[in-house]
Amino acid sequence: LIPSGADVLFAMMDQPKDIISEVADRAGELENVTLTSHWVEDFPFLHPSQFPQMEKAFRIKDPMTLRTTREEIRTRKIDWQPTVFGLSNGERQLCADRGRLYHYKDFFFFKLTPPDENGRCSFGPHPWYTPTACRTAKVKVAEIDDRLTPVCGEYVDIEDIDYLVEAPEAAELRGKEILGMTPSDQEWELSQVIGANAASLVNDGDTVQIGVGTAAEAIMGFMAEKNDLGIDSEVIYSQTIDLHRRGVITGKYKTHD
Known part of the structure; x- marks a missing residue:
């Protein structure tokens, strides 16, 4: 789905890491694709100094520096942009002058729970910017994961999602979780x-x-x-x-x- 030059957003938590890994595998096919997220997982494109082919394919934006991106931000291989959760209330991001770090993207990839009897899917326990990003993205791609805990609050109708993907089994997941790792x-x-x-x-x-x-x-x-x-x-x-x-x-x- 993703062409060269696209502006792509991934959810902050409960990331569809298998999809992100597949995007990384397409580095040889793509140029100048912007990838934005809070990178709580580790992927090759976060290390362009080690994987030079990734630098031509992807421009990485990171609003929350963690150990996976700290060095590349210091050397300006990754763009650091301040976190602006206050702009994610569904109204403030309508003003372009306030910045649109998470909104109006070409593609948004995220996870949802399976739909309930009314066709409503929960964003799970870590929604962050996902609800408003979902409402503003041009193309919404949701991975349906029955391991995701449904919670009260905002939801989305499954009919409003452009593409649905079934989550793989846990043993098949790719990517490396870095939150909660023991520090050196x-x-x-x-x-x-x-x-x-x-x-x-x-x-x-x-x-x-x-x-x-x-x-x-x-x-x-x-x-x-x-x-x-x-x-x-x-x-x-x-x-x-x-x-x-x-x-x-x-x-x-x-x-x-």
């Missing part, structure tokens, strides 16, 4: 320095939000002496529960839920 010793030590310094900026009664990543998680290990913290959740780490039980996190001074 060097990365862990560096994260402790970052965590300690970041925690020193937090005062009693502050509200914090902690995101994904080894360095972000490390801050939790340096919060034990704080008092009456509030927390806004992107991620709730196991340490969050412990700090709540110990009275470090109480939300006492939060002004917004």
